[in-house]
Structures are given as C-alpha cells and as structure tokens.
Amino acid sequence: MGMAADLVAAEDVLLFVNAATASTGQREFYDTADEQAMSLEFLHEYMLYNYRDLYAASLALGINDHNALMAIRGLLETARNATPGQKATEGTLIARRLLTLPPPRVFRLFKDLRRHGVNNRRTRAIVRDWIKGLESPAYHAVKYRSGFKAGLKHAHIDIGDGELRDFLFGPLAHKPYTTPILETWRQAHYTSSALYKLPYTVAEGFAAKHGIDREVFLARISDRMTPLEKLRTGEDPVDPLALLNESAKYHGPQQIPWLTRLAVRVLALPLDERAARRAELTEGLRRFAAVEAGELAGTWGRVTAVLDDSFSSFGSPVKRRRPLAVALACHFLLEALAAPGQYTPLWMSGRKDPLLTYPGGPTPLGLRLIDALETGPDRIVVVSDGWDNSPPGLAGEVLRVWRARLDPEQRVDVVHVNPVFDADTLDVRALSPDAPSVGIRDAEDLVSLVELAQFAQGLLGLPELMAYLDGRVRRYLGAH
Amino acid sequence: MRIDLSGLRTGPSQVWGALRLVPLLRERPVEGLRLHRLAFGPTVRSKVLITNTVSYHSYIPHGFVADWNRDAGDSEQSAAYGTQIVGKTEKILGMPMTTHKRMVQKAGKQRARFLPLHLAMEGYLALHFDAPAIAWRESSERVIHRGLSPRSEASWRGLVIPGLQDALRVFEIYEGQCGVLLYAADALAAAFVVPHPDDYRELHPTLLLDMYGELIYQYALMMPAVREFRARIDDDVDSLAGLRAAALAQNRAWAEFHDTVMMSALVDQAYTSERAYQMGDFDLVRFKPAFKPGEENHIGEAITDGDGRIAYLKTFRLSEAQVRRGYLLELLAAHDWHLGKASASIGTDSDALWHRVQAAGFDGLFRGKQRKAQ
Numbered sequence: 077m078g079m080a081a082d083l084v085a086a087e088d089v090l091l092f093v094n095a096a097t098a099s100t101g102q103r104e105f106y107d108t109a110d111e112q113a114m115s116l117e118f119l120h121e122y123m124l125y126n127y128r129d130l131y132a133a134s135l136a137l138g139i140n141d142h143n144a145l146m147a148i149r150g151l152l153e154t155a156r157n158a159t160p161g162q163k164a165t166e167g168t169l170i171a172r173r174l175l176t177l178p179p180p181r182v183f184r185l186f187k188d189l190r191r192h193g194v195n196n197r198r199t200r201a202i203v204r205d206w207i208k209g210l211e212s213p214a215y216h217a218v219k220y221r222s223g224f225k226a227g228l229k230h231a232h233i234d235i236g237d238g239e240l241r242d243f244l245f246g247p248l249a250h251k252p253y254t255t256p257i258l259e260t261w262r263q264a265h266y267t268s269s270a271l272y273k274l275p276y277t278v279a280e281g282f283a284a285k286h287g288i289d290r291e292v293f294l295a296r297i298s299d300r301m302t303p304l305e306k307l308r309t310g311e312d313p314v315d316p317l318a319l320l321n322e323s324a325k326y327h328g329p330q331q332i333p334w335l336t337r338l339a340v341r342v343l344a345l346p347l348d349e350r351a352a353r354r355a356e357l358t359e360g361l362r363r364f365a366a367v368e369a370g371e372l373a374g375t376w377g378r379v380t381a382v383l384d385d386s387f388s389s390f391g392s393p394v395k396r397r398r399p400l401a402v403a404l405a406c407h408f409l410l411e412a413l414a415a416p417g418q419y420t421p422l423w424m425s426g427r428k429d430p431l432l433t434y435p436g437g438p439t440p441l442g443l444r445l446i447d448a449l450e451t452g453p454d455r456i457v458v459v460s461d462g463w464d465n466s467p468p469g470l471a472g473e474v475l476r477v478w479r480a481r482l483d484p485e486q487r488v489d490v491v492h493v494n495p496v497f498d499a500d501t502l503d504v505r506a507l508s509p510d511a512p513s514v515g516i517r518d519a520e521d522l523v524s525l526v527e528l529a530q531f532a533q534g535l536l537g538l539p540e541l542m543a544y545l546d547g548r549v550r551r552y553l554g555a556h
Numbered sequence: 557m558r559i560d561l562s563g564l565r566t567g568p569s570q571v572w573g574a575l576r577l578v579p580l581l582r583e584r585p586v587e588g589l590r591l592h593r594l595a596f597g598p599t600v601r602s603k604v605l606i607t608n609t610v611s612y613h614s615y616i617p618h619g620f621v622a623d624w625n626r627d628a629g630d631s632e633q634s635a636a637y638g639t640q641i642v643g644k645t646e647k648i649l650g651m652p653m654t655t656h657k658r659m660v661q662k663a664g665k666q667r668a669r670f671l672p673l674h675l676a677m678e679g680y681l682a683l684h685f686d687a688p689a690i691a692w693r694e695s696s697e698r699v700i701h702r703g704l705s706p707r708s709e710a711s712w713r714g715l716v717i718p719g720l721q722d723a724l725r726v727f728e729i730y731e732g733q734c735g736v737l738l739y740a741a742d743a744l745a746a747a748f749v750v751p752h753p754d755d756y757r758e759l760h761p762t763l764l765l766d767m768y769g770e771l772i773y774q775y776a777l778m779m780p781a782v783r784e785f786r787a788r789i790d791d792d793v794d795s796l797a798g799l800r801a802a803a804l805a806q807n808r809a810w811a812e813f814h815d816t817v818m819m820s821a822l823v824d825q826a827y828t829s830e831r832a833y834q835m836g837d838f839d840l841v842r843f844k845p846a847f848k849p850g851e852e853n854h855i856g857e858a859i860t861d862g863d864g865r866i867a868y869l870k871t872f873r874l875s876e877a878q879v880r881r882g883y884l885l886e887l888l889a890a891h892d893w894h895l896g897k898a899s900a901s902i903g904t905d906s907d908a909l910w911h912r913v914q915a916a917g918f919d920g921l922f923r924g925k926q927r928k929a930q
Contacts, residue, residue, distance in 0.1 A: 106726055387728040438728040446800045467568035467806055469786030477789050477799060
C-alpha cells in the first residue's frame with residue numbers, strides 16, 4: 077500500500093513538473109489556450125492540496141515563469157494550510173524564485189495578489205523584501221509605475237518621505253527632482269529630446285504624446301532598448317554578441333535562454349536570408365551552445381538526436397515555430413555535448429540542413445528511431461511533440477521490441493524531451509513506457525531534464541525523488 | 557466505369573475525433589494536367605445557366621480550373637505558388653448573384669473551368685427529369701402553373717461539419733500526397749484526388765468548402781472518436797534489419813487493409829458515367845452508382861486519362877434517403893413508370909411500391925387516377 081502510494085506520488089510530481097515546464101497556457105498546435113489553461117489550473121490545484129511540500133519544491137526545478145507565478149500565488153493564497161516549517165521553506169523558495177523572474181511578471185503578480193485580496197503577513201513581507209532589495213528602485217518605479225505602486229500600497233510599505241514617494245503619489249507637483257531618471261521623466265513631459273534617456277517602454281508613450289514618427293523614434297532610442305526588446309522589435313542585429321554589447325542594461329534576472337531565443341529568431345528569418353548568412357548564424361548558435369554546455373562539453377559520448385520538423389512543430393500563431401526552435405537549439409547543444417565528431421542529427425523529414433529547417437510533413441517517428449539505433453549510439457535524444465502518426469504507435473513498438481529483444485541490458489540510453497503539453501492527457505505525450513518522456517521549455521534545460529528523466533522511467537521511487545528534490549532545493553537556495 | 561486508382565498508394569491515416577483522413581500518394585504526378593483553385597470571393601449564391609431556359613441555383617464557394625498539356629517549364633502559371641491564372645474576362649473578386657454559364661466552361665485555349673461536385677450533383681438532381689417520356693395531363697398542367705418542379709437535395713457545408721476544420725488544420729500533408737479519403741466514424745465520406753502534389757497542397761483547404769451528405773454530418777456530430785490503427789510488432793525479431801522489415805510491413809499491412817476493406821465499396825462498384833468535357837487526352841466525366849439501397853453509394857466527378865486512370869476525383873456520399881430516391885427513379889423509369897411492372901421486377905406488389913414512392917415524395921409524378929386507385 078505504502079509502496080503503491082509512493083509510486084503514485086512520484087508519478088504525480090513528475091506529471092506536474094512535465095506540464096509546468098512545457099506549458100505556458102498558450103495555444104498549441106493541437107490544443108486551444110483554454111484547454112491548456114484549464115488542464116494547468118487543475119494540475120496546480122491538485123498538487124497544492126495533495127503534495128504541498130513537493131509543489132513548493134518544484135519552484136527549484138526548471139518550471140517556467142508562467143507556472144512559477146501560478147505556484148507562488150497558490151502558495152501565498154493558501155498560507156493558512158501550511159505548517160510553520162513549510163512556511164519557512166516556502167518563503168525562502170518564493171523569495172529566491174522572484175529574483176529570477178523578469179520584473180514585469182513580478183509586478184503582474186503583485187497586481188494579481190491585490191485583485192484576489194491575498195494579504196497575509198507573509199505576502200506583505202515577501203513583497204516588501206523584494207521591493208526593498210531592488211538595485212535601483214527609481215528605475216523600476218519609472219518603468220513599471222502602476223505595478224510598483226500596487227505592490228507598495230498592497231503591502232503597506234513605507235518608502236519614506238523622499239522623492240520616490242512624491243514621484244509615485246503626486247508626480248508633477250515636485251520640481252526639480254534630484255534623482256536623474258525621475259528628473260528626465262519630468263522633463264520628458266515638456267521636451268521631446270529628454271525622452272530618449274528613458275527606458276524604451278516608457279519613452280514609447282512619450283513619443284506618442286509628442287507625435288514623434290515611429291521610425292525616427294526607433295532609430296534614436298535603440299541604445300536604450302534591452303536585448304530582448306531589440307529582438308522583439310528590430311530586424312537587426314542577429315549577431316548575439318552585438319546584441320548583448322550594444323543594448324541597454326537589462327535589470328531583470330541575467331539567465332536568459334539565449335540559445336533558444338536565438339533559434340526562434342533564426343527560424344523567423346526567410347530561408348534565403350538564412351542561407352546567405354549561414355556562417356554568421358551557425359557561429360552564433362554554436363557559441364551559445366558551447367556556453368550552455370559548459371564543462372559538460374564533449375562528455376556525452378556518441379549521441380544521436382531524432383529531431384521533429386513535422387508540420388505540427390509549427391506550434392501555434394502565439395508560439396510560432398516554438399517546438400521546432402527547441403529542436404534546433406537542442407541540435408546545437410547536443411552537438412556541443414557529444415564527443416567531437418560523434419554526433420548524428422536525424423530530422424523527421426529526412427532533410428539534412430539544420431539551418432534551413434521548416435515545419436512540414438508527417439511524423440514517421442518509428443522509422444527514424446530505427447535509423448537512430450542503426451548509428452550505434454550511447455544515447456538517443458528524441459525532441460518531438462510525440463504525435464507519432466506514420467504509422468501511429470510505431471515508435472512505441474520499436475522501443476518496446478528493442479528493449480525486450482535487442483538491448484535488454486539497456487546499453488543505449490533513450491530520452492524523449494517534449495516541448496508540448498497535451499491538455500487532454502494532462503501530461504506531455506509519451507512515446508512508450510520504455511523511454512522516459514519529459515517536458516521541455518528551453519533547450520538550456522536539457523541537461524537537468526535528462527537527469528530528471530530517470531525518475532520518469534519509474535526506476536527510482538519516491539524516497540529517491542524526495543532526496544533528489546531536496547538536493548535541488550538546497551543547491552537552488554545555496555546558489556543565492 | 558470503374559474507379560481506377562492505380563498509381564496512388566495509401567499512406568498511414570491520421571485521426572481527429574470521429575474523422576479519419578487517409579492520404580493517397582503518387583510516386584510521380586500525372587503529366588499534362590494541373591488543377592487550380594478559382595476563388596469566387598464572398599459569393600452569396602450563384603446561378604448556373606445550363607441551357608437558355610433551365611438554370612441551377614446554388615451557393616458555390618469555389619471552382620476548379622483544369623489546365624492540360626502545358627509545358628513543364630511554365631512555372632509562372634503553376635498553382636502551388638498562388639498565382640492566379642484566370643483569363644482576362646473573368647474577374648473573380650466578389651460576385652454576388654453572378655451567373656456562371658454552364659457547369660464546365662472553356663476558360664481559355666487549354667483550360668476549362670468547372671464547379672466541383674456541382675457537376676455531379678446536377679447529374680443526380682436531373683436524374684430522369686428531362687421531362688417524362690409519356691405525356692399526361694396532370695403533369696402538363698403542373699408544369700404550366702409551377703414550372704418544371706425542381707427537385708431539391710440537402711447537403712452540409714464542410715464548415716459546419718463538427719471537427720472537420722480542425723482535422724484539416726492539424727493534418728500533416730505527406731510529400732507526394734495527391735489525394736485524401738475522408739472518413740466519418742469510418743464511413744467513407746468523400747474521396748478527393750488531384751494530379752499533382754502542389755495542387756493538393758493548395759486545394760487541401762477547399763475540402764472545407766465542399767458539400768457533404770447528411771450521414772457524414774450526423775456521424776461527425778454524434779459518433780465517438782475513432783481508434784487509430786496502431787502499429788504492432790511481434791517479439792520474434794532478432795536484429796535491427798528485422799525490426800526495420802517488421803516496421804515497413806506494418807505500413808503495408810495497413811495499406812492493404814484499407815484498400816481491400818475500408819475503400820472497397822468505392823472502388824469495387826460499377827458506375828454509369830457521362831462525359832461532360834474533353835480536354836486533350838483527358839475526359840471530365842460525372843458518374844453515378846447503381847443506387848443499391850442499404851449500401852454505400854457515391855456520386856462524383858472525375859478526370860480520367862486515356863487509359864481510364866483517375867487524375868482527378870471528387871465524390872459525394874449519398875444518404876440512405878437519397879439512395880432510395882435514386883433507386884426508385886431508376887426503377888420506375890426502366891419500366892415506363894408502370895407500377896405493376898416495376899413492382900413485379902423487384903418481387904413485390906404494387907401497393908408496397910406505391911408506399912415507397914409516396915414516402916420518397918414522388919407520388920405527384922403519377923396520374924390522379926392512379927393515385928386514387930391506391
């Protein structure tokens with residue numbers, strides 16, 4: 077009985093981690109946004125009331141920002157259900173996770189907390205610590221004014237009688253400000269030349285107010301844009317280093333998944349341009365992959381990747397080519413991780429050129445797996461949404477027969493990483509019980525996910541999982 | 557005529573809810589024939605003049621253009637890249653209440669425009685309505701008062717078929733795919749074949765604008781999701797080569813099962829065909845089945861090459877009631893509308909047949925005396 081319950085618990089936790097890693101509640105190729113959001117909400121509630129400890133610990137795993145926010149809000153809302161010991165751990169985990177979230181998301185959380193009337197002592201303490209810990213409160217007050225104010229008011233934070241208080245609660249009565257950014261902000265109301273010293277999103281509003289032409293504005297503001305803002309708005313630059321060097325300082329967490337972002341960017345370029353800039357793009361992707369691989373580079377031995385570029389890797393209009401971008405980023409990462417010259421990529425369509433890949437065609441996953449097994453690898457990594465349809469179910473059969481008849485000693489390590497959460501089954505679609513399937517959001521998480529995959533296979537039980545999670549939590553908090 | 561699908565290979569099916577799409581693949585495209593889509597814009601309904609006095613009214617969302625014997629290098633006129641190849645006289649955007657002259661029309665030197673399925677549907681509607689061969693007063697009077705009473709049949713637009721839009725959206729088109737068979741709850745709803753993979757890619761979404769029979773609508777609405785035919789490999793393989801052979805055998809097994817079981821009702825029937833247009837070596841024909849009640853019956857149209865192989869095919873599955881109506885009309889026409897002879901030929905009495913005629917709504921076609929006698 078105890079064993080069975082343990083197994084169920086371990087499965088539930090992995091299910092949740094898979095979902096919370098892969099899904100962002102947005103529309104996917106096969107699911108609508110509503111279906112995704114409903115499944116996610118159910119999973120969050122289920123975890124919160126059944127496995128509170130593990131739920132909190134999942135903050136230390138690589139669950140994505142969207143789900144981290146949902147988890148933090150859930151934990152804060154139900155504070156009365158927690159024991160004092162749980163509260164202490166949760167508090168530190170939440171505080172730590174907030175530091176790695178982009179500021180817009182944190183401020184959105186503050187507004188959410190206010191809207192839902194979550195106002196216990198711990199919530200106020202967490203909001204206060206986060207705001208007090210800001211490196212440059214004036215900058216954040218200007219850039220995220222409403223969220224900043226919402227947080228202050230909701231958590232009853234005393235910020236003293238200084239300029240910041242005047243700026244937030246009676247801005248134009250005070251003049252002049254001595255804090256440079258506040259003074260610039262005040263001047264931008266009256267003169268258009270001042271607005272180019274403000275953060276991009278704030279300047280955008282003033283530019284509209286002064287009726288500045290969009291092109292002129294973008295050209296002059298470019299050095300005030302963060303790298304991500306540049307990626308979002310501009311056509312150039314694609315060279316990642318130039319992007320990092322020539323941009324304004326990004327005041328959020330510094331671990332941005334550049335490899336995956338870059339893959340998304342590359343796939344957004346027309347095929348002709350990709351072909352023309354092949355050297356530059358490949359070099360950029362390789363460089364970031366090498367950084368991500370770090371000291372693990374070249375240690376994975378002989379690796380074969382089965383990468384999904386079938387039509388469903390298009391994703392959806394809101395997550396355009398995301399599954400394909402993850403596959404492309406994994407391709408470069410695996411190339412770095414594998415022993416030199418020991419890496420074989422196999423694309424689903426049979427096309428050879430990773431840089432010119434595009435979504436199209438069916439998913440003959442079973443046949444590609446046989447191709448992969450024929451290369452005699454130490455490890456096979458499958459990056460696919462798991463919709464094996466040509467013919468359906470062949471991949472599972474191939475893996476089953478391979479494990480049962482041809483490789484009973486498990487010489488070859490097969491891992492399936494899935495960038496798409498399947499709302500119907502409340503999990504990422506698995507290929508077969510014989511190969512672990514884990515959810516993935518950014519290719520950068522690949523290494524830690526492969527670690528986690530051993531639990532997904534049911535080889536290790538709940539005690540081991542708890543020990544692993546404890547280790548991750550300690551490492552996570554220790555890294556602070 | 558028989559439907560000869562040689563040159564087409566069955567691929568693994570893809571399932572979405574109660575709908576199953578089975579791709580048909582060609583090793584090499586049919587040479588010398590291309591199909592293009594002709595968008596009629598936001599047409600509300602159209603009127604097709606069949607002769608000067610008879611017309612056919614319908615909502616027609618799109619038409620097809622067939623090109624034949626073009627040079628292979630003529631890529632500018634290829635449909636796959638969305639190039640419009642409509643003649644100068646045919647402006648295509650927005651044409652509410654436009655009259656299309658005839659179902660099939662020459663639209664250039666080596667080009668014909670035809671309205672998909674409407675050609676077949678008109679053939680079915682016009683079944684034995686060339687005016688009765690026997691003159692009788694009631695009929696003549698009715699014609700004078702109300703005109704040639706047009707028969708009507710209901711069909712469902714693809715857009716209202718539950719799940720069809722999503723099924724077509726998530727379908728992963730194969731390399732070399734030239735056709736698709738659409739099943740609802742594993743009943744064959746429609747067959748669609750084109751000569752070239754690029755044509756298919758372009759015309760794939762038009763399946764949503766086509767019309768479908770009542771049965772298909774109901775099956776898609778009410779039936780539970782159909783099962784995938786999942787691959788199974790026996791445990792007796794002992795090498796990778798064996799594993800690959802077993803995997804490929806699974807593909808063949810499915811194709812064989814599909815061709816001999818699921819598709820048999822379509823291809824094993826003999827059809828009566830009528831040539832509507834000749835384009836070079838190709839014939840555009842419409843065909844109707846033998847109208848066997850209780851069985852699958854498809855009407856449709858096809859373009860066949862000199863050897864009778866299918867280059868283009870589009871079918872419409874008749875509902876049970878439609879099959880019965882077709883059957884009765886054929887039966888009565890074959891016996892000069894004589895109830896006694898007709899009923900004797902199918903081994904029943906004239907009362908029983910009369911009830912069937914009434915149920916099908918054809919009693920108005922009989923003389924009043926006959927009606928009273930029954």
